[in-house]
Amino acid sequence: MAEEDRITLAPTEIYGRSDEEQQNGPKIWRRKTEEPPGNCIVYSLTIIVIVFAVCLILSLIFLRISKPEIETVSISTRDLLFSGNSTNPYFNVTLVSDISIRNSNFGAFEFGDSSLRVVYADHGVVGEATIGGRRVEAHKTVRLTGIVAEISSFRLLNRRGLDSDLGSGFLELTSVAEVRGRIKVMGRREWKVGVMSCTMRLNLNGRFIQNLLCD
Numbered sequence: 001m002a003e004e005d006r007i008t009l010a011p012t013e014i015y016g017r018s019d020e021e022q023q024n025g026p027k028i029w030r031r032k033t034e035e036p037p038g039n040c041i042v043y044s045l046t047i048i049v050i051v052f053a054v055c056l057i058l059s060l061i062f063l064r065i066s067k068p069e070i071e072t073v074s075i076s077t078r079d080l081l082f083s084g085n086s087t088n089p090y091f092n093v094t095l096v097s098d099i100s101i102r103n104s105n106f107g108a109f110e111f112g113d114s115s116l117r118v119v120y121a122d123h124g125v126v127g128e129a130t131i132g133g134r135r136v137e138a139h140k141t142v143r144l145t146g147i148v149a150e151i152s153s154f155r156l157l158n159r160r161g162l163d164s165d166l167g168s169g170f171l172e173l174t175s176v177a178e179v180r181g182r183i184k185v186m187g188r189r190e191w192k193v194g195v196m197s198c199t200m201r202l203n204l205n206g207r208f209i210q211n212l213l214c215d
Helices: 019-024 037-062 162-168
Strands: 069-083 090-103 109-111 114-120 124-131 134-136 140-152 170-185 188-203 208-214
Touching: 069 170, 069 188, 069 208, 090 114, 090 124, 090 134, 090 162, 090 170, 090 188, 114 140, 124 170, 134 140, 162 170
Parallel strands: none
Antiparallel strands: 069 090, 090 140, 109 134, 109 170, 114 124, 114 170, 124 140, 170 188, 188 208
16 A cells, blocks of 8 residues: 555656757847946047037137128219319319128127228328218128218329329329227127228229229
């Protein structure tokens, strides 16, 4: 009876997985190894250098302040009188100018009243005019029209050679202007002076300006 009740426990046989089961069985994901600390430092430094370079380029573009560009677009004449008499040579004429002011900055340019002077050859100033102050917006060009300058040889202290110039029918003139104003870019303010110098020839017989050239 004791032999019948005795149960023999045989060890369970262990079977290994076949190759097919190993291939088709569930995959075990392993955590990817972390990057070494040295690589993180290199990446961080690279990003900082790139950001610094971008900021530097943007500052050079946006914060760079340049002076305004001034140019005489056209000049007309009226009320021209002259005499080439050697004993009393003279000329009187009214010049009406149109001037353009270009602001290439990223901020507005504001300037007050400025002066325009007309010089005859090397003899001196023969006339003046006032350029009214105004505001020129960023990347804009304004045109100032009807700037009147009364010029006369009677303002000259030395008229030597004037009779020969009048006799030739031409007078060499130079128009000079300085516009001083303030430019504000992203909270930064700076004073700038725009300078204009234009040479021209007054045709006495034709009563017009020719060979107008501005620097």
